[in-house]
Amino acid sequence: MFEVFGVPSQALFGQLLLGLINGSFYALLSLGLAVIFGMLNIINFTHGAQYMMGAFAAFLLLRHTGIGYWPSLVIVPIVIGAVGAGIERVFLKRIQKLDHLYGLILTFGLALIIEGLFRNYYGSSGQPYGVPESLQGGRNLGFMFLPNYRAWVIAFSFLVCLATWYAIERTRLGSYLRAATENPALVRAFGINVPRMVTLTYGFGVGLAGLAGVMAAPIYNVSPQMGSDIIIVVFAVVVIGGMGSIMGAIVTGFTLGIVEGLTKVFFPEASNTVIFMIMIIVLLIRPAGLFGRMA
């Protein structure tokens, strides 16, 4: 045991780890928001509800069919992504040409419907979801105890973020995507099915939220309001990072998680408002966001 600035190392690293975990979810969710925003010009307010649906899907699969964590990690994002693609086809497609604010209001309405339905059937209290057997326990690193599951969440979400960045910035499909973001009409003229790409992009972004939900299930309780709790913080993260760049969303997400963890150690009263305060400061100094450009 040693101390850092008068704080026992155990507490410091414990909060740092918790911060990294939160940061993983901020990064995954803001990444999904950024991908969707780039293509559809919509801020997906339903993102939190879709994250919650991911957690619930994993929970329900385990309870009713006995399908465990690892298969869920693959099945749930696909299912939630497909539901998302359906939402895009049925609802979002119709408001493409309208002011962007309508997209925000529409997805807000959808989030209310989803959250309300889940609250109706499962109540407001949380449901526990166990850590998968293969990741139970942890290891002692000398200066702190590291639970295996948490290490896995951080590593895996980092990997998913990097893979997404690579797919969008470095592959052929990603270049179509970026081109369609810049000028959809022109890309269509080249014979690429842009509407289908829009649907798939939305489905992919939503799938990321579903994946984050599955990963969150063993850490937080699975509850209907888990989505609305986190989505507003993620909005602040997005404002801070700016939605211009994929890498920006990832870096900002992880960094802010760590900052939040550190605040919990040194100034606990401000721990849940610190991200909003950083948002205010960033807006005053650099209104476009750390990685963004002014529209």
Place this chain on the structure above:
Amino acid sequence: MATLAAATPVRRETEWSVAVAGAALVILVIAAPFVLYPVFVMKALCFALFACAFNLLLGYVGLLSFGHALYFGWAGYLAAYSAKVWGLPPEFAVGFGTTAAAAAGLIAGVVAIRRQGIYFAMITLALAQMMYLVALRVPMTGGEDGIQAVPRGKLFGAFDLSNEMTMYAFVAAVVLAAFFLIYRIINSPFGEVLKAIRENEQRAVSLGYKTDDYKLVAFVLSATLAGLAGSLKALVFQLASLTDVHWTMSGEVVLMTLVGGLGTIFGPLVGAFLIDGMENYLSSFGQWVLVIQGAVFVICVLAFRRGIIGELAARLRVRL
């Protein structure tokens, strides 16, 4: 030159449709407490003022604030606190809550107006969430219990507001006056500039208007009036609670305005009464209220963007 032109307003006749609807409104407000439960009407009037304040921003400047619960709820807290703990008479308690909302609106406005469109909505939402978390923590607000048993007191030392009808008269007079004020703002040269910003901000800039200043003033006005509504509501219910600062309240005011008709004069009022009535009626259905609210949002955006009054005005080809 542009500011010169703005300084000499074009005198316009009040449109007859607005005058008729306004007269009908006054008659309804006077008659309502004899037909309906006065507390219900007062609550709806407070929400109506809240929605009109919100509409001033979204309907006439095109700024979607997703955090108006901040001004509504916190003004309620401060009015309730000053009336209960400091023993301020009601007119000062309401004045204090409203002034505080104006100050909060100024600070939030300066921050939020730095970004536009969707970002503006996200920033206002985040600021309101921050102040919700503050309300959850500071001892002043009473946490989950809120501030209860707030004394209504004597208005100007003469009118005892614990009498339901006196309270009603006070609320009705203030709301109608504020409503008239909003109408005047919308039809002033200042209001015309706001509409110009809504239609095409770049063009307004190129005409020499400092659009950020106009937006800030509109934001502060809207926050102030939302605070007035919140302060009144705290007195009516003798309670200030977390519900009024939560993001669901920010969503509700969007819903009221949307249902009634964005950018119409009477729309938010009608929307507030409808949504409020619906919630009263559905309160026994528990969480279904959330689902129904969400469904109304979706339907409004997909098929009914003009709202009730907007649709009516379009059918009758008048301004309402």
